[in-house]
Amino acid sequence: MCFLFVYFSNYKEVAAPGRLCGGVSIHANLTGVRPHGAPQDSDMDVAWQELMAITELQEFQVPSEGSYESTQYQSVQPMAPAGDYGMVQPHCGPLPAAWDLSAADTHEGCCYPEEMSTCSRLSSNTETGYENPEHQLGQRMLPVSSHAQSSLMSMTSTSKGHRRPNACLSQGLNRHMMWTTLGQNAPVRSADDLESDSGLSLGSSPPLASPDNPAVGTPGYHNLDMSLVYKDCEDSMAEHTRRARVNYSMDCQSQSYLHSGEHASYFSPQPNLSYPQSCAVTSHPVKQPSPAAQYSVMTSRVGTHHTVFTKPQGGSSTPMSRDERRAAALKIPFPMEKIINLPVDDFNELLTQYTLNDTQLALVRDIRRRGKNKVAAQNCRKRKLESIIHLERELNHLQAQRDHLVQERLEFTRSLAFIKCRLTDLYKEVFSHLRDQDGQPYSVDDYSLQQTPDGSIYLVPHSMDNRE
DNA sequence: GGCAGGTGTCATCAG
DNA sequence: GTCTGATGACACCTG
Incomplete structure (x- = not known):
């Protein structure tokens, strides 16, 4: 070997909005005090008649002037930059001569004295509105009448004080009282009147009156659903809105007629979708950008950041949303922005400053709920899209990494073969x-x-x- | 007319 | 128990 x-x-590897501007109120419409020289257009008349046909709405009495006139201006506290209420509408066309609001008595008892025609307001007083928070603060009105305040407080006192002032109002006996009071002449709706996406909270709204729902018709629970009130008035307004879409030449009139021009900026919980869309526009509708692009983040209170969306400035021909129409119909005395964006404590405090009936309170809470949910849904979808984008990027990264490893393995295999050879x-x-x-x-x-x-x-x- | 995307709303759940 | 945000599901609208 x-x-x-x-x-x-x-x-x-986001104020108090302070003093608001005036305008023609639904109250005037519903009580038969047709604004002097209101538009005579046949479509307007139809809408008018539809509104007037709502007996329930006629029954709504504007609370004593003390409760509205003197209290609605009472601000809670500075909340948002005034300009966010979008009262500046530089593209408003000429006000119809018939709308000489100065001569109209319809302001008396009007729950929306702040809803003066945007056009006339702009021409007469550009500092009115939300543009000037300091000015608004200086115009705070007298506090709520002791009667209104005490009555509401007595109804809403809870262990949490202002925390939940009317938790007991939106439920139980009070609701029955509400239907009893309001349901005497509820119109019967046909099935096709119902919107499939009614937008009504089942939890806060009574059941519909129908042959299939006999319980609703029992004594003490008259056949009035809030949706009837909502629906009937909104139907007429929606119809009006649809017509307004078709005929833009009616825009100015229609806005004045249903003060939608102001509502569009005053009652909209969503971005005002009207951009420089002048009242003078008579034909082609303006392409509207994505509402999501119009949301903005603002600080509503000093030192506290709240995510709220604000209304773009300008625009007056945006159709009113359903909630806007409902709020208008029920004469909710504060803007949608406040209803939706105020912190819960401020919101409850706001409610204590007004005398609202059960129907109004239920609507306000529904509006707040829907408004917040709308924002939540938008945020949710935004996060969802961002998540999808993130996952797609991660997928691309992992695929690239996999390709690199496959290539590396191939090179190692070749190298190993060479070494073996x-x-x-x-x-x-x-x-x-x-x-x-x-x-x-x-x-x-x-x-x-x-x-x-x-x-x-x-x-x-x-x-x-x-x-x- | 069908389709896709956007949006509002409701129901439900969890904190 | 109530409130609120998140989210899936659905309906509707629009291009």
Whole structure:
């Protein structure tokens, strides 16, 4: 046995809004005090008649002037930049001559004295409205009448004080009282009057009166659903709105008629979708950008950041939303922005400053709920899209990483094959230099080279390999 | 008319 | 128990 020593080489990552502006009120409309010189358009008349046909609405009495006139201006506290209420509408066309509000008595008892025609307001007093918070603060009105305040407080006192002033109002007996009071002449709606997406909270609204729902018709629970009130008045307004869409030349009139022009900026919980869309526009509708793009984040209270959306400035021909129409119909004495965006404590405090009936309170709470949910849904969808984008980016990154690893494995495989080939060549070369005692070369078939731990290389016959 | 995207609303759940 | 935000589901609208 010979010993050979062979050496191998090695391979080697968001105020108080303060004083508001005046305007023609739904109250005036509903009580038959048609604004002097109101538009005579037949469509307007139809809408008017539809409104007047709502007996329930006629029954709504504007609370004593003390409760509205003197209290609605009472601000809670500075809340939002005034300009966010979007009272500046530079593109408003001429006010119809008939709308000389100064001569109209419809302001008396009007729950929306702030809803003066945007056009006339702009022409007469540009500082009115929300543009000037300091001015608004200076115009705070007298506090709520003691009667109104005490009555409401007595109804709403809870263990949480102002925290939930009317938690008991939106439920239970008070609701029955409400239907009893309001349900005497509820119109019967046909099935096709119902919107499939009614927008009414089932939890806060009474059941619909229908043959299928006999319980509703029992004494003390008259067949009035809030949706009837909502629906009937909103139907007429919606119809009006649809017509207004068709005929833009009616815009100015329609806004004055239903004060939608002001409502569009005053009652809209959503962005005002009217941009420089002048009343003078008479034909082509203006393409509206995505509402989501119009939301903005603002600070409503000093030191506290609240995410709220604000209304873009300007615009007066945006159709009123359902909630806007409902709020208008029920004479909710504060803007949608407040209803939706005020912190809960401020919101409850606001409610204590007005005398609202159960229907109004329920509507306000529904509006607040829907408004907040709307924002939540928008945020949710935004997060969803961002999440999708993030996942897509991560997927792309992981695919790239996978491709890189596959490529790397391929290179390692090639390298390994090369090394094996090289080793085979060296093996053969070593064998070619080996000779036995007789000077004869060793056969690769009969012998193999093996290395010991100490680095020594041995020539081992296959017969010995088999034994091991 | 069908389709896709956007939006509002409701129901439900969790904190 | 109530309130509120998040979210799925649905309906509607629009291009």
